[in-house]
Amino acid sequence: xxxxxxxxxxxxxxxxxxxxxxxxxxxxxxxxxxxxxxxxxxxxxxxxxxxxxxxxxxxxxxxxxxxxxxxxxxxxxxxxxxxxxxxxxxxxxxxxxxxxxxxxxxxxxxxxxxxxxxxxxxxxxxxxxxxxxxxxxxxxxxxxxxxxxxxxxxxxxxxxxxxxxxxxxxxxxxxxxxxxxxxxxxxxxxxxxxxxxxxxxxxxxxxxxxxxxxxxxxxxxxxxxxxxxxxxxxxxxxxxxxxxxxxxxxxxxxxxxxxxxxxxxxxxxxxxxxxxxxxxxxxxxxxxxxxxxxxxxxxxxxxxxxxxxxxxxxxxxxxxxxxxxxxxxxxxxxxxxxxxxxxxxxxxxxxxxxxxxxxxxxxxxxxxxx
Numbered sequence: 063x064x065x066x067x068x069x070x071x072x073x074x075x076x077x078x079x080x081x082x083x084x085x086x087x088x089x090x091x092x093x094x095x096x097x098x099x100x101x102x103x104x105x106x107x108x109x110x111x112x113x114x115x116x117x118x119x120x121x122x123x124x125x126x127x128x129x130x131x132x133x134x135x136x137x138x139x140x141x142x143x144x145x146x147x148x149x150x151x152x153x154x155x156x157x158x159x160x161x162x163x164x165x166x167x168x169x170x171x172x173x174x175x176x177x178x179x180x181x182x183x184x185x186x187x188x189x190x191x192x193x194x195x196x197x198x199x200x201x202x203x204x205x206x207x208x209x210x211x212x213x214x215x216x217x218x219x220x221x222x223x224x225x226x227x228x229x230x231x232x233x234x235x236x237x238x239x240x241x242x243x244x245x246x247x248x249x250x251x252x253x254x255x256x257x258x259x260x261x262x263x264x265x266x267x268x269x270x271x272x273x274x275x276x277x278x279x280x281x282x283x284x285x286x287x288x289x290x291x292x293x294x295x296x297x298x299x300x301x302x303x304x305x306x307x308x309x310x311x312x313x314x315x316x317x318x319x320x321x322x323x324x325x326x327x328x329x330x331x332x333x334x335x336x337x338x339x340x341x342x343x344x345x346x347x348x349x350x351x352x353x354x355x356x357x358x359x360x361x362x363x364x365x366x367x368x369x370x371x372x373x374x375x376x377x378x379x380x381x382x383x384x385x386x387x388x389x390x391x392x393x394x395x396x397x398x399x400x401x402x403x404x405x406x407x408x409x410x411x412x413x414x415x416x417x418x419x420x421x422x423x424x425x426x427x428x429x430x431x432x
Contacts (some may be wrong), residue, residue: 136241157226
């Protein structure tokens with residue numbers, strides 16, 4: 063049995079990339095700093111300002127969860143006083159591939175169109191230029207329309223093509239204009255912009271996290287310097303920044319699809335016939351030599367019979383195929399997702415016997431690492 067590469071089926075599948083290429087995008091994981099031994103900053107993200115002041119643990123302030131972070135976009139008493147936040151990417155981006163950056167942002171002041179995103183191949187903590195003298199990779203824009211001039215959370219969604227040298231991301235006010243004057247907030251001189259739920263994902267559903275991403279994330283989390291220890295590290299390395307080791311690029315998944323037709327099951331039952339078991343014997347023998355990421359098994363029926371009966375048969379047949387694959391693959395950690403669609407995804411006309419037989423099937427989507 064040969065595998066068929068079906069890209070259109072992958073596009074309609076609900077199985078997709080779910081892990082962001084950025085660490086701790088919701089800021090829920092707390093860093094224990096080396097200096098004070100308290101949880102005063104998020105893991106994975108470093109602020110050029112005071113981590114105590116710009117890391118908030120308040121579900122009423124956050125968009126989701128308990129935490130969010132802020133940058134200082136301006137200061138009413140000193141020109142061009144700004145801070146930024148930066149993080150290292152878990153994996154490198156593939157040159158020429160498209161990615162989507164999404165996050166939520168808010169500010170009491172109408173200054174969100176001054177906020178930019180900067181991707182760099184070097185650690186921006188050791189950058190020499192002032193923020194107002196830097197052109198960002200792009201300025202943020204709302205997912206729909208224009209930014210609303212109020213203090214509510216607003217979604218930013220940006221799609222872009224990677225250069226292939228992106229290692230760090232920084233968020234800051236990159237406007238050449240200073241933000242100054244009164245903040246109109248009692249006893250507050252800073253112009254804050256808040257961020258939450260930051261994610262970076264590939265638009266290609268066949269693209270996934272790089273090999274060894276868990277170790278990369280661990281190394282990111284191990285950077286515990288904050289406050290004065292961080293300022294010392296910046297002073298010591300600013301003139302001669304440490305070499306940045308290039309991270310592996312994201313992996314590409316090779317996706318095959320396989321159809322188990324109705325004739326390989328007992329009539330109106332979930333049990334596989336002898337020929338069905340033989341087919342899965344052959345398939346699994348080939349799969350053992352491949353680097354499988356996961357398998358999705360989807361059961362389908364025609365539109366005869368009861369709705370409840372079709373739903374149950376679709377699920378049972380998918381589970382039957384899953385069980386057969388697990389028995390043959392002997393891979394306890396293998397991810398297999400099962401779904402039952404009943405008659406909701408026909409591939410042929412249910413008004414004819416031949417069409418109904420084509421609709422009674424189980425489809426396997428096999429995701430393999432590049």
